[in-house]
Amino acid sequence: MKSPVAPSKLTLRDLASEALAGVLQRPGRAALTALGTVVGVATFVIVLGLTATVGGQISSRFTVLGATEVQVEDTSADPGLDGPAFPEDAAGRVRAIHGVVQAGVYWSAGERTVNSRPLADTAGTDAYPVVAASPGAVTAMHPAVATGRLFDDFHNRSAEPVALLGEAMAKRLGITRLDSHPAVFVAGVPLTVIGILGDAQRHGDLLLSVVVPERTVERLWGPPAQGEPSKMIVETQIGAAQVVASQVAVALRPDAPDRLKVTAPPDPRSLRDSVATDLNSLFLALALTCLGVGMVGIANTTFVAVLERTGEIGLRRSFGARGSHIAAQFLLESAILGTMGGLIGTCVGTLSVVAIAATRHWTAVVEPWTVLPAPLLGTVTGILAGLYPAMRAARIQPVQALQR
């Protein structure tokens, strides 16, 4: 049967207006109520922002050196029988791959006596490792030249008798200046020292070796010996190591790519992600705890507000408000407080991440997926916190409310 009375109405606009007025008319209380959400959401953003920032920092440190180096090694048991692992134009083929900065072949030419004087008798003379390397390999190893220069393609192609020495080794041999074109005698063979290396970022062992152009080594002592396979070092652009590694074997030996063993650095992103995952799960729990505390704060204050505003509830009921109208108003007030807390907390959190990163000279990384939904997190917190008080408010009978 149709009721003779049309139900009461409350438009969404009026509901929003009343809820907003309910919040703004008590600014002090609103600020204190929202404080819990501000702290919770700010912690959430700070924790995730700092985790991403620190992860990025770890990534960038790894990326600078290790993550841009690919090693290729000949796996042949007998290179003399199988022929050279790397073709003549190996460096050119690899440099054609997108993302490659520098590449070159090198191998250990064994330990040989090294002297700064042409002694006939080499007894009692120290032996040092000799490394055969192409100019590209030397460049890819990022040596710092203390004096002189590195050898180049001309030296290599012409099999020039030149060598590079590490700074400590040069001192031991009494070579400190190059203007007189000093020579070292490697297994009795004179080689002109054209450069002294102060540092080698990728291969520190170069500093204790005599580095000789590969063609010179081949001319003097032949190709790589069995058990001393030739290798290639490939320097890539940041982030390209994985892709280059997947292509380099085919580019070098399309006929026998399996002969080459390619070693790529661990993916810095997976390293960063694994670090970030550990930190994320730990700090996310902390952030959620803070949010929980904020939610309890809102729930408590809203509940007290319901008790305090019982007279107002009764008055609204006397004007025809339904229980659902009262509940909706209190729930919306709570949601507004949560959203305000979420917005302020997001700003505070983002600024904190930027400030902390700036003081440590880091690059602040704040992922959009943490910042954009953060205010919404405040809204959800507000709604959850307001549910029970709103239900209680809706159940208050007008006669009870007006007696207070």
Next chain:
Amino acid sequence: MTAVIELDAVSRVYPGPPPVAALHPADLTVEPGQYVAVVGPSGSGKSTFLNLIGLLDVPSTGHYRLDGIDVGDLTENHRAALRGRRIGFVFQAFHLLPHRTALENVMLGMLYQGVPRPERQQRALNALTEVRLDHRLQALPSQMSGGERQRVAIARALVNEPSLLLCDEPTGNLDTATAETVLELFHGLHARGMTLLMVTHNDDVAGRADRVVTIRDGLLEEQR
């Protein structure tokens, strides 16, 4: 003409324990335009009676018809709607929202009636003019005297053009001079055909009504 209030053996028993018969079965008819005073000592059942008439509470037995509508057949939500449209409340404690201006407090009376905001504003302005407070539209309750607050409450009660004005000790918190001003306002409303039902302790206030109903120990009696 349909009676505004029609009580047919209406009673209210609070279940307790122990059960309390706050209002014994009562019959009463109030015609449109009548001014009825309800008197009785404290604890006699006046508030229970007022709550039933104001649709703030439901009878335990009997039938109550407001403007011919049997409220016993209505759901809680429909009772709320009927209360909002047909009854204007004036309370002893004024019940104004402290953070709202006089105009906003009066507009609140129409909030749940689906009246558009511009119309609410205009009708609130008219109602405040009627109670001679058009110069205090933006005043907060804390900035108004007791008499002014009660006049705002009366404007709020009138703004929906109700069939019945229900007043609970409307002069209880006012000094004699201010109370007189408010009573004159009620007199003017009655003269224009408003139906009034006023609960009061004050014999002088009751003396101005057309009819006086007494409640004593939950029993309702017509005095004159």
